Amino acid sequence: MDLHDTIVKQAETAKSASRRLAVLPSPIKNKALEAMACALEDGAALILEANAADLEAARAKKIKKSFLDRLMLDEGRIHSMAEGLRQTAALPDPVGEGEWETVRPNGIEIRRVKVPIGVIGIVYEARPNVTADAAALCMKSGNAVLLRGGSEALRSNRVISSLLAKAAYDAGIPEGALQFIDSDDREAVGEMMKLKGLLDVIIPRGGAGLIQRIVRESQVPVIETGAGICHTYVDEGADLDMAVRIAVNAKTSRPSVCNAMETLLVHEKEAKEFLPKVAAELRERKVELRGCERTRGVLSDIEAATEDDWSTEYDDLILSIRVVRDMDEAIEHINRYNTGHSETIVTRDIQRAHRFQREVDAAAVYVNASTRFTDGFEFGFGAEIGISTQKLHARGPMGLNELTSTKYLIYGEGQVR
Known part of the structure; x- marks a missing residue:
């Protein structure tokens, strides 16, 4: 046969x-x-x-x-x-x-x-x-x-x-x-x-x-399921120690999965203090960093990010970083390059958190938590058949x-x- x-x-x-x-x-x-x-x-x-x-x-x-x-x-x-x-x-x-x-x-x-x-x-x-x-x-x-x-x-x-x-x-x-x-x-x-x-x-x-x-x-x-170009956005006034923990977890806990972070966005007012902190932790875990021009102004020894980096699902210990002017620019970037999977904001401002959740187009939108939780087991579903990134019939785990x-x-x- x-x-x-x-x-x-x-x-x-x-x-x-x-x-x-x-x-x-x-x-x-x-x-x-x-x-x-x-x-x-x-x-x-x-x-x-x-x-x-x-x-x-x-x-x-x-x-x-x-x-x-x-x-x-x-x-x-x-x-x-x-x-x-x-x-x-x-x-x-x-x-x-x-x-x-x-x-x-x-x-x-x-x-x-x-x-x-x-x-x-x-x-x-x-x-x-x-x-x-x-x-x-x-x-x-x-x-x-x-x-x-x-x-x-x-x-x-x-x-x-x-x-x-x-x-x-x-x-x-x-x-x-x-x-x-x-x-x-x-x-x-x-x-x-x-x-x-x-x-x-x-x-x-x-x-x-x-x-x-x-x-x-x-x-x-x-x-349609799976492809995950996921972002973490560190907002103005965020708890930077929390942001480091979340970013490191989202990137390194299991980089090969679809809910791992691929791009880190940082508000310009937090970049100078936050980027060296998070870079030190990520480098300790062998993460290759790539950054925009403003990122490289703080982390001068990293590779320049290209346009392709923003739309790449690495599934590896590679991270692209962009410094943004404000949340408007962060949301615009996410909605342009994401795959509708999982996005998170680290912020102390509940109003901006709610706005981020309203305006970001994704199956799962987090506040102050790692994107790594987008998973049927973690959501209490026992397991999952996949994570739907479309909008008809089913969306998310x-x-x-x-x-x-x-x-x-x-x-x-x-x-x-």
Whole structure:
């Protein structure tokens, strides 16, 4: 069977399973998620063996360190994946939840309830944890899932998906509800994009190139996620010690992820005092700094930032810095270069904080906190399927509720129109 026929068959199997999964009681789904969590922990040695082989192959290709960080699993990360499954099990089941109801003048009763979307296709790059997160959220929200991970993590994903599927089916999830495309052929993504009628939506997670290709070419509806050119703006009169902590965390705690800061904006009145402080902390953590002309007037030894720097998602220990005249200029810069992901202001002025939140166009807008919190786990969603940067259907971290659609239930007593 060739790649096309294999993927179509998997999608058809998932479609059939999705109808049974959609009406499965919550206790069965929760039991399955608990079993899937245990399967990951019990199979940790197998997962780590496969992941070591993936890492070895990636290093041989001289993949950059930030990419290796996404790919790498250890006991702690496997435990976190299992914990995400358990947290998802503990969350309320959105399926069947009533959103709205009314009784019309003619006596007809109308209710709107949440229902599963159906079959969700997930295309993602070198993050094996996505396999577990996606499976958990799709199972709990009653959706079948077709997973296609990056070739760099093929061995890891193969083992993880196999462990999860067996545990899920043994616990009562319909066979075929969790499908993994076990191929490193780049055409697999192209085949998925043609599955209109079998897949209800595709959600890409990865770099801008992958996301834009799917948005541009897919015949299946797409939820755009992920790309993160995130900013921290240090306002006039800000607590500079707090600003240093926030900026350092936003850039260095995990630079390879989409909610990491890529550009630091500093009010001109704070630049002379703040920039040497934050630069010292960032340099200690091996961050390469690039700055505008005014920034280089304070930090004379850093590289000049180019126009491309403002629109680059580094996913690495590189930071562009710009000194701005005021908050107007900061907001203008953010709305010009950001990707609609996460932005933060460090300020003591609550009025300016509220204005920043109103005027900055992004899925998550913070006051006095790191952008690194834009995450389904941190938001209390158990895990996330991705962070939507678009405005239709879902925006921000996508948890269980964002993986449902709606259905209207209408009750009458013989009324005709």
